[in-house]
Amino acid sequence: MVKIADIEVGEFPLLLAPMEDVSDPPFRAVCKENGADLMYTEFISSEGLIRDAAKSLQKLDIYDYERPIGIQIFGDKIESMREAAAIAEEANPELIDINYGCPVKKVACKGAGAGILLDIPKMERMTAEIVKRVNKPVTVKTRLGWDHDTIKILEVAKRLQDVGIQALTIHGRTRQQMYKGEADWSYIEEVKNHPDIHIPIFGNGDIDSPEKAKEYKDTYGVDGIMIGRAAIGYPWIFNEIKHYLATGEKLAPPTFQQRLAAVRSHLKFSVEWKEGNKGIFEMRRHYTNYFRGIPGIKPYRARLVETPTYEETLAVLDELENVFGDMEMAEH
Structure with a gap:
């Protein structure tokens, strides 16, 4: 220890x-x-x-x-x-x-x-x-x-x-x-x-x-x-x-649903801790990394970086779940 x-x-x-x-x-x-x-x-x-x-x-x-x-x-x-x-x-x-x-x-x-x-x-x-x-x-x-x-x-x-x-x-x-x-x-x-x-x-x-x-x-x-x-x-x-x-074995990479859950949790805490819009702005630097390597994600990621409110951000994340929710994830 x-x-x-x-x-x-x-x-x-x-x-x-x-x-x-x-x-x-x-x-x-x-x-x-x-x-x-x-x-x-x-x-x-x-x-x-x-x-x-x-x-x-x-x-x-x-x-x-x-x-x-x-x-x-x-x-x-x-x-x-x-x-x-x-x-x-x-x-x-x-x-x-x-x-x-x-x-x-x-x-x-x-x-x-x-x-x-x-x-x-x-x-x-x-x-x-x-x-x-x-x-x-x-x-x-x-x-x-x-x-x-x-x-x-x-x-x-x-x-x-x-x-x-x-x-x-x-x-x-x-x-x-x-x-x-x-x-x-x-x-x-x-x-x-x-x-x-x-x-x-x-x-x-x-x-x-x-x-x-x-x-x-x-x-x-x-x-x-x-x-x-x-x-x-x-x-x-x-x-x-x-x-x-x-x-000595590798874990399977996080599923898209797991990534999405982490983003939602991170975003919620960010908004609560930084009291609103500042938390939304500071979250933007993380989206590229959370969704790295996912084909077709770019336009959604661009929207996440531009959305000004918590509710609109959640709506984009819901869209992502509908589009990519069943996707198999490649290794990190």
Whole structure:
């Protein structure tokens, strides 16, 4: 059983990655229902939390069925991160997670997210201050380095472990790579197998099938896997991986009816959580992935992206059920 501090997260936990504008409560709900063991909120700006910014505060919303769950924060100022961690702790998650991996320019080039990989001593100081400020276990998600010439992930892991983090997730790319090229898990393996490392090490990057999950589990020996983009519109990947690891057999892909049920559930929660039209708009990014690979779906998908009301969206989904309801689904 893998434990983060005293929190049991499964024999080989599958984690849902914190993804901005994706990993909100409605999306997390369908992922939890389909086998995610540990989830994180979207990353939350430390400055936004301190200023009581409405968007940042809403990201603190967590629900009991999601547990265990971590709240992830980011920022470049140590004092702000300390205070944001304390605010996040009041929302009563199981974990506080620090984002040292976001590669996007507006975050990284200001010294937050993956930007702090250029200043490892500051990363260590910031982490130590957060660990001291909160009572909840603190975890970290990071990347291999800023670029190939600055990869010091083993040093990072040791220093963060020494100041008290309880688990580390490593995305096997540098900041410079963004999401391009192949994730290099050999560095993750080096950290996991080092005799000085005793906290759980989770690997992230490129896991998009049960076969790949098993291959990477067996090859690199990580304690668990974090899945991000592959779960968007396909939350079934968590249970598919679990089934494959347990039996060596692949589950049948979700039927069209199962996909439709997930969309309806996701949409309903989105509308309730974001109070109406905003929930409808934010759902639009998911339709392409939920209905990927279905011949003839394109005009219906275009309508789903254009419908302005919940009732009209439900009507289009009803049409889809009439047209495609009996379709056999191909493998993901």
